[in-house]
Amino acid sequence: MQYLPQSLRRAERALPEEAARELMAHGIYGVLSLCAPDGAAYGIPLHFAWDGGDKLYFHAATEGKKLDCLQHEPKVSFCIVGECAVQAPHFSTTYRSVILEGEAGLVEPPEEKKMALHLLLAKYTPGEMKAGLQYAERALHKTQIIRLTINSWCGKHGFKTP
DSSP, X not given: OEXXXXXXXXXXXXXXXXXXXXXXXXXXXXXXXXXXXXXXXXXXXXXXXXXXXXXXEEEEOSSSHHHHHHHHOOXXXXXXXXXXXXXXGGTEEEEEEEEEEEEEEEOOSHHHXXXXXXXXXXXHOGGGXXXXXXXHHHHGGGOXXXXXXXXXXXXXXXOOOO
């Protein structure tokens, strides 16, 4: 997993790697960009959990457009947007974002599916872990987990204008 701030056209907007990791760990949602079988672009906002390494996890139903797209083309992009505020008097916006590129696929091993669901529960409903884990166990057969293996990533931010 390579952090590539040098890939930005405006290098001064590169988010320090530690701040980018913080956004990956605590960001609320991101947009998964996929290629549909007919060649059309498809983007969908999703909750996610990061394993702290090179993997992100999403949950999904066992059928649908996301899965059709992934079966067609596993190369994806995922954009996490942190705080964002319009700075109207300056015709600008302050923001933080991270863009990840990699390959996504379905998780098959039950142990990894449970681990991913645990990560998602710990992130979004930490006070409800016991009930959440029980629910996840009951719903495991009708829940699909998507794993995004990150190849490269970069964080970016907009400045506050004085």
